[in-house]
Ligand SMILES: Nc1ncnc2c1ncn2[C@@H]1O[C@H](COP(=O)(O)OP(=O)(O)OP(=O)(O)O)[C@@H](O)[C@H]1O
C-alpha cells in the first residue's frame with residue numbers, strides 16, 4: 001500500500017467521509033435487498049418445503065400455490081383415493097380471506113387443512129397451539145405483530161368469530177401472510193363443500209413416484225401431479241419471477257450509483273492533485289505505479305464502506321423488524337460475502353474509469 | 369552507479385525547436401549546439417520566453433527537437449522508447465523546479481523514499497538511504513515534517529536532496545533560486561556547485577538570476593531561442609555586476 005494513496009484520501013476528511021458514507025449506503029441497500037429476497041424466498045416457499053408429501057395434486061395447468069388458482073373437486077379426490085398405490089390423501093384449501101378487527105380489515109392467505117392428520121398445517125409454531133376447532137385460527141407471527149394480535153384475541157372472518165390460538169413462523173410471504181384454520185371451516189367460507197386447492201398424496205411405493213404421478217394424470221381427468229421436489233421448484237421459480245427482476249434492477253442501480261460516486265471522487269482527487277501526478281511522472285514513476293495507487297484508493301474506500309455498512313446493517317435490520325414486522329430479512333454469510341465481493345469488483349471498475357484521467361496529465365505541466 | 373552515468377550526459381547538435389498552433393510557428397530554440405560535460409555546472413541565462421525551459425525539457429528527453437539531434441548519454445534521444453525514457457528519468461536525471469513541487473501530502477522522508485522507489489531501490493532500504501540523504505544535506509530534523517511546515521529555504525534543500533536521491537548524474541534545475549531570498553538562493557547554488565565538484569554531477573541551471581554566474585563553469589546567454597553570448601569560467605567577474613552588465617545578461621540591453 002502506498003502512503004500517498006492513504007494520505008491523499010485523508011487530506012480531505014469530509015470528502016472521504018461522504019464518499020465512504022455514500023458507498024456504504026449502496027452496500028447497505030444491496031445487503032438489504034439480498035436479505036429481503038432471502039427472507040421472502042424462504043417465507044414464500046417454507047410452507048411447501050416443510051409440508052413434505054410424496055405427491056402434490058393440483059388442477060391441471062396450475063403449477064404452484066403462490067400465483068394462479070387451482071380447484072380440485074370432491075369426485076377427483078375420491079378417484080385418486082381409489083388408486084391402488086395411493087395410501088392417503090390430505091386436501092388443502094387456500095383462499096384469500098379478510099380478517100376484521102376493530103372495524104379494520106386485513107387480508108390473509110387462509111389455509112384450511114386436515115387437522116386430524118396435520119398435513120398442510122403451519123411449518124412451525126412460535127407460540128400457542130394448532131387449531132382444534134372450527135372457530136380457531138393460527139396467525140403468522142409478523143402479521144400478528146404488525147396488527148397487534150395476540151393469543152386469545154378474537155377476530156372476525158365474514159360473520160364468523162374466530163379465536164387466535166397460535167402464532168406461526170415461516171409463513172410470511174411478504175405481500176401476504178398465511179393463516180391456518182380447519183378445512184371444514186375454510187370450505188364453509190368458500191361455500192363449496194368438498195373443494196380443495198391441492199391434495200397432498202402419500203403413496204405405498206415411494207420408489208415409483210413418477211409412475212404414480214403419471215397414473216393419477218391418466219386416470220383422473222383435469223388434474224396434475226408433482227413430486228414434492230418438482231412442486232417446491234415450481235413455487236420457488238414463481239416467487240423468483242415475481243421478485244428477482246425488481247431485486248436485480250434495484251441492486252444494479254445501487255451498483256451504478258456506487259461506481260459513479262467512487263469514480264467521481266477518485267477523478268476529482270487526481271485532477272485536484274494533477275501537479276503531484278505530473279511531478280511523480282517527471283521523477284520517473286511508471287504508469288503501473290500511478291494506476292496501482294488509484295486502485296488501492298478505490299479498494300481502501302470500498303473496504304471502509306463495506307465495514308461501515310456491516311456495522312450499520314444489523315442494527316438497521318433490527319429497527320426495521322420493529323417498525324414493519326412483515327418485512328422478513330434474512331442475512332446469510334454467503335450473501336454478505338457475495339455482496340462485498342461485488343462491491344470490491346465495482347470499486348476496481350471505478351478505479352479503471354478514473355485512471356483514464358491520468359492520461360490528461362502531462363509531464364511538462366511541472367515546468368509551467 | 370549506473371553505467372550511463374560514466375558518459376557525457378547531453379549533447380545538442382544544431383537543435384531547433386518550434387511549436388505550431390493554428391498555422392503559426394513559434395520558435396523556442398534556434399540552431400543550438402553544445403555539450404554538457406561530466407562535473408560541469410552550466411548556466412543558461414535569459415529573459416522570460418527566451419527558451420530556457422524548452423532547452424531543459426529537451427535535455428530531459430521530454431520533448432523532441434524539430435530539427436537537429438539531441439544525444440542523451442551518447443544515444444540519440446529518438447531511439448529511446450517511452451519506457452526507457454521513464455527509466456532514464458528515474459535513475460539518471462534529477463529535477464529541481466522553481467516552486468520546489470514537493471508532494472504536500474507526504475513527509476520530507478517519504479518525498480525522498482518515493483523517488484528512491486522509482487529508481488529501483490528495494491522498498492526496505494529506502495528508509496535508511498533517505499535518512500542518509502537528509503543527513504548529507506543537514507536537514508535530518510525535517511524528516512517527519514510535511515512540506516507546508518517548511519520554510520522556502522528548507523523546501524529547496526529537500527528539493528535538492530530529492531534531485532540527487534537516485535544518484536542522478538545530470539541535474540536539471542529550472543529557476544532554482546526563483547522563489548528564494550538572496551541568502552537562501554546562494555546556499556542552494558553552493559549545494560549544487562559542491563555536488564558538481566565533489567560528486568562529478570553535471571548540473572544545468574536555467575535562470576535569469578545573475579548571482580548564479582559566479583558559480584557556473586560556463587554561462588550561455590539565451591535570447592529568442594538563440595545563444596547570444598558565451599562566457600567561460602575565466603570571465604567570471606570578482607565583483608558584483610554593474611547595472612549595465614545586469615541589463616545585458618537579463619537580455620534587455
Ligand atoms: N508547448 C508550447 N506550445 C507553444 N509554445 C511554446 C510551448 N512551450 C514553449 N513555448 C514558447 O516557446 C518560447 C520559449 O518558452 P520557454 O518556456 O522555454 O521560455 P523560458 O525562457 O523558460 O521563459 P520563463 O523565464 O518565462 O520561464 C516562448 O515563446 C513560449 O511561448
Ligand SMILES: [Mg+2]
Nearest residue numbers: 420421422542
Ligand atoms: Mg521557464
